[in-house]
Amino acid sequence: MAVRCRFFARLREQAGTETETVEVPPGSTADDVYEALRRSHPALEPNRDAVRVAVNQEFRDWGTTVAEGDELAFIPPVSGGAHRVxxxxxxxxxxxxxxxxxxxxxxxxxxxxxxxxxxxxxxxxxxxxxxxxxxxxxxxxxxxxxxxxxxxxxxxxxxxxxxxxxxxxxxxxxxxxxxxxxxxxxxxxxxxxxxxxxxxxxxxxxxxxxxxxxxx
CATH class of the missing domain: 3.90.1170.40 (Molybdopterin biosynthesis MoaE subunit)
Structure with a gap:
């Protein structure tokens, strides 16, 4: 199934793109989607504590199951700050x-x-x-x-x-x-x-x- 992903702030810079459509198996979670993205974009932040995920414009847990056509947004802390070494x-x-x-x-x-x-x-x-x-x-x-x-x-x-x-x-x-x-x-x-x-x-x-x- 296909889900649409959006990246903001430094995550957009790490991914090198603002949006991307990803194919994942049915029953996948938000965490599964992010792992698939990290395989394609290894510079993406590996620490889940430094990223929030929103599904269809609502903040969700990483274990949330996603569905065909969902939009996932990956958002760093709003306060910004220095990069992780x-x-x-x-x-x-x-x-x-x-x-x-x-x-x-x-x-x-x-x-x-x-x-x-x-x-x-x-x-x-x-x-x-x-x-x-x-x-x-x-x-x-x-x-x-x-x-x-x-x-x-x-x-x-x-x-x-x-x-x-x-x-x-x-x-x-x-x-x-x-x-x-x-x-x-x-x-x-x-x-x-x-x-x-x-x-x-x-x-x-x-x-x-x-x-x-x-x-x-």
């Missing part, structure tokens, strides 16, 4: 796309985007490696990524940061982690990105197991 934090088993994270942090005021991508290599401590397995305490890991975003905001208030980490089995050559940071200037972007990946490695509860060619 952390725009995207993800943990999952799907392949990572660094370009997607860069798109999430890009905006007209960003003069530089620095991206770190960690890749599974074929050797470690003198042994050949066939693949890695990553395990995470998912709820805590995502929360800690948000905290790192808050830390970056303290030192680089004009930055925007996105982080994503893989879990499960990864083959040699696959990306395991991506951190992307935008800032007005390159020195800030590079410094904030380095801070972000260093803090992620030391504080986010994610573990890897290396599998060697000899079966160990």
């Amino acid at each position: 952390g725009v995207l934090f993800e943990l999952g088993s799907q392949p990572l796309d660094a370009r997607r994270l860069e798109a999430a942090v890009a905006h007209p005021g960003a003069g530089a985007i620095c991206t770190f991508t960690g890749i599974v290599r074929d050797n470690s401590r003198g042994q050949s490696v066939t693949h890695l397995d990553y395990e995470a305490y998912a709820e805590m890991a995502t929360a800690q990524m948000h905290r790192i975003g808050d830390e970056i905001a303290e030192s680089w208030p004009e930055a925007r940061v996105a982080m994503a980490h893989r879990t499960g089995k990864l083959e040699v050559g696959e990306a395991s982690v991506v951190v992307s940071v935008s800032c007005p200037h390159r020195d800030e972007a590079i410094a904030a990105c380095k801070w972000g990946i260093d803090r992620l490695k030391e504080s986010v509860p994610i573990w890897k197991k290396e599998h060697a060619a000899d079966g160990t």
Whole structure:
């Protein structure tokens, strides 16, 4: 079924459009519609507490079921305010796309985007490696990524940061982690990105197991 979506203020800027028609399955909720939109527009605000939804010009809960032809409006806090430094934090088993994270942090005021991508290599401590397995305490890991975003905001208030980490089995050559940071200037972007990946490695509860060619 088709529903019509409208974006206002900074959400319109993040989506790059004022209106959009979205196809969703029957029985979908307002939250389902917003998730579908975020897949198409990864820069959209991920924090539901920072967005209100109206269905047919009435404010509704995110769990409200929508119907064919409904109009949904996504509205940021009326008072406005500064942007959120952390725009995207993800943990999952799907392949990572660094370009997607860069798109999430890009905006007209960003003069530089620095991206770190960690890749599974074929050797470690003198042994050949066939693949890695990553395990995470998912709820805590995502929360800690948000905290790192808050830390970056303290030192680089004009930055925007996105982080994503893989879990499960990864083959040699696959990306395991991506951190992307935008800032007005390159020195800030590079410094904030380095801070972000260093803090992620030391504080986010994610573990890897290396599998060697000899079966160990």
